[in-house]
Amino acid sequence: MSTLDIDTTLDTARILVCTGSGGVGKTTTAASLALRAAERGRRTVVLTIDPARRLAQSMGLSALDNTPRRVEGIDGSKGGSLDAMMLDMKRTFDDIVLAHAEPDKAQSILENPFYQALSSSFAGTQEYMAMEKLGQLKATGGYDLIVVDTPPTRSALDFLDAPERMTTFLDGRMIKILMAPAKAGGKAYLKVVSTGFNVFTSVISKIIGAQVLQDVSQFVAALETMFGGFRERAQATYDLLKAPGTAFVVVAAPERDALREAAYFVERLAEERMPLAGLVVNRVHRSGSAVLTVERSLAAAQALDESGGHEMPAAVLRLHAERMALAARERRLQERFTGAHPGVPVVEVAALPGDVHDLDGLRAVGADMAGGQAAAVPA
Amino acid sequence: MSDFPDVRLHVVTGKGGTGKTTVAASLALALAAGGKRVLLAEVEGRQGIAQLFDCPPLPYEERKVAVARGGGDVYALAIDPEDALLDYLHMFYKLSRTGVAARTLRRMGAIDFATTVAPGLRDVLLTGKVKEAAVRRDKSGRHAYDAVVLDAPPTGRIARFLNISHEVGGLAKVGPLKTQSDGVMAVLRSPATAVHLVTLLEEMPVQETIDGVAELQSVGLPVGGVVVNSVRVPLLHPADLLAAEQGSLDREALRAGLEKAGLDAPDHLVQALAAEATDHATRVALEERGRDALAGLDRPSYELPLLPDSVDLAGLYELAEMLKAQGLA
Numbered sequence: 001m002s003t004l005d006i007d008t009t010l011d012t013a014r015i016l017v018c019t020g021s022g023g024v025g026k027t028t029t030a031a032s033l034a035l036r037a038a039e040r041g042r043r044t045v046v047l048t049i050d051p052a053r054r055l056a057q058s059m060g061l062s063a064l065d066n067t068p069r070r071v072e073g074i075d076g077s078k079g080g081s082l083d084a085m086m087l088d089m090k091r092t093f094d095d096i097v098l099a100h101a102e103p104d105k106a107q108s109i110l111e112n113p114f115y116q117a118l119s120s121s122f123a124g125t126q127e128y129m130a131m132e133k134l135g136q137l138k139a140t141g142g143y144d145l146i147v148v149d150t151p152p153t154r155s156a157l158d159f160l161d162a163p164e165r166m167t168t169f170l171d172g173r174m175i176k177i178l179m180a181p182a183k184a185g186g187k188a189y190l191k192v193v194s195t196g197f198n199v200f201t202s203v204i205s206k207i208i209g210a211q212v213l214q215d216v217s218q219f220v221a222a223l224e225t226m227f228g229g230f231r232e233r234a235q236a237t238y239d240l241l242k243a244p245g246t247a248f249v250v251v252a253a254p255e256r257d258a259l260r261e262a263a264y265f266v267e268r269l270a271e272e273r274m275p276l277a278g279l280v281v282n283r284v285h286r287s288g289s290a291v292l293t294v295e296r297s298l299a300a301a302q303a304l305d306e307s308g309g310h311e312m313p314a315a316v317l318r319l320h321a322e323r324m325a326l327a328a329r330e331r332r333l334q335e336r337f338t339g340a341h342p343g344v345p346v347v348e349v350a351a352l353p354g355d356v357h358d359l360d361g362l363r364a365v366g367a368d369m370a371g372g373q374a375a376a377v378p379a
Numbered sequence: 380m381s382d383f384p385d386v387r388l389h390v391v392t393g394k395g396g397t398g399k400t401t402v403a404a405s406l407a408l409a410l411a412a413g414g415k416r417v418l419l420a421e422v423e424g425r426q427g428i429a430q431l432f433d434c435p436p437l438p439y440e441e442r443k444v445a446v447a448r449g450g451g452d453v454y455a456l457a458i459d460p461e462d463a464l465l466d467y468l469h470m471f472y473k474l475s476r477t478g479v480a481a482r483t484l485r486r487m488g489a490i491d492f493a494t495t496v497a498p499g500l501r502d503v504l505l506t507g508k509v510k511e512a513a514v515r516r517d518k519s520g521r522h523a524y525d526a527v528v529l530d531a532p533p534t535g536r537i538a539r540f541l542n543i544s545h546e547v548g549g550l551a552k553v554g555p556l557k558t559q560s561d562g563v564m565a566v567l568r569s570p571a572t573a574v575h576l577v578t579l580l581e582e583m584p585v586q587e588t589i590d591g592v593a594e595l596q597s598v599g600l601p602v603g604g605v606v607v608n609s610v611r612v613p614l615l616h617p618a619d620l621l622a623a624e625q626g627s628l629d630r631e632a633l634r635a636g637l638e639k640a641g642l643d644a645p646d647h648l649v650q651a652l653a654a655e656a657t658d659h660a661t662r663v664a665l666e667e668r669g670r671d672a673l674a675g676l677d678r679p680s681y682e683l684p685l686l687p688d689s690v691d692l693a694g695l696y697e698l699a700e701m702l703k704a705q706g707l708a
Contacts, residue, residue, distance in 0.1 A: 316655070
């Protein structure tokens, strides 16, 4: 197992994408990495998706306003800075529409109930918009490093698949069929459509009602003017993920499901020829007294129980045994991952008793990832 | 004696990683115990139920997966939006599930289209199927299932997922979709439904649970119990816990105990063990605060222990007994 050299990654990357399944501490990892990079002298921005309230507050992100805000309280003596922002996916989508559609069409798209449903809850919109925002941040040229947190999905792969799914959807057969009436107009269109389409419209009308179908049809007709724009942008951002200077950090917890997702993601990155920096395993339990095995601690606790007295030491020994057993289980799970992916650099972050919600906490996590080093660049 | 004797539809939600599927499965086993018929349904395409019960991936078909203690059957169903749509068309429009129309719909991607362009529609189809199972009656007029347990989407999305009439309202003001969603909503809001929330005693899951309860209540959905999962028993006495939390655990007493048990007790070992006790005490204190915050919700709560290894079938039965003994089932 090789060790992930976090500081070198932070000093050289231009885009860092943190991915992993939900609930593994991805947002905290992204924030810690960004803070550390800033304190090592880089102009950094972190794009978070759905941070816990107190973590957001600690970075001064009280509002979801879709614009990077300066984070106060960081050590800028090396010339670095840290901005943070929270993604507002609907607003990002609206901006694309405004930028790409003709002005009169833009308004009718924004007002269409289907657009509203699509922009606020289509599965994948969040991922797609996160990528879009990444492209925008990159285009400003104002940052040395952009750290991206990815949306909390069950599967980390969704992040890579979303733009594709979105463009396929907007570009798809159904959209073309639905646009046919708007294009052909009046009776002429009745001649060109197939029986399949008749079945389709009659069934869809039955399910969702004729009014709804009409809304959809208007929506896609209005959208047509911007299809090209959508496709190009999605492609450009996808290419950005393969560009030199981009690195993925896969985040996991030492649990079966999280490590399995991490393995899928690592394999997928290899297929896509996307650069992997390494794996961060959060919440790892360690022991400073590993010489004392589970068996010896339990036997000693038992002996104390039998002799009477010494209740506190017996309880501490049992605690230690529990922790050693947990650590052993976590190690086995990790070995399964490293066995299958021996080339992937790994770094562990120790489990903390509570959640991280201030800059000091983020700094400590960053230092832990870097093997206990403070952020300062060694002389 | 169950705290929810009139509930036929148990919706189980929870933040990712809290063990929502495990709790839903245990609850299904608990409800089935003593000769009942229970359906356990999932809607997210994760095949989490099949993994837990160690059986092949579930089709869109109610299939028996387990026998409860003292007789009683648990059936499972993975609800897929595409199949639910065809099912719906079959039920209401007599459209054959395998006929030319259904094939055309599939081939043209119409189903994908209909369920993705309108996320509200997708949720109506999923909840509609669950509702149908919950109210279904057999030829003799008896309920087909004594209870239905839904392994639902996570806490962050649950109110939106269940509040379908709002989602659909924006899209369809009248028509069959509206009628269907109103019918589902009526059952979801009735006393026959309860939404249970699974949490851990950690800061974020507790906060999400509190937010989730408020959100559910604000849209008029019935909140059931709070299930606290993976509870660890504090091993130290309260006084020792307090001392450990403050970092002032009696090192000499610890050393004396270790030596009495025949262990070498050099300083670094004593310090390391004391540090582990401090970690433990800090966590216990945080858990206590989480418990207090949850108590403010004024909902019945249930606690399940952390099982030493990942949950297997035997573990599910064990958890089911605990849920039953505590009154969730």
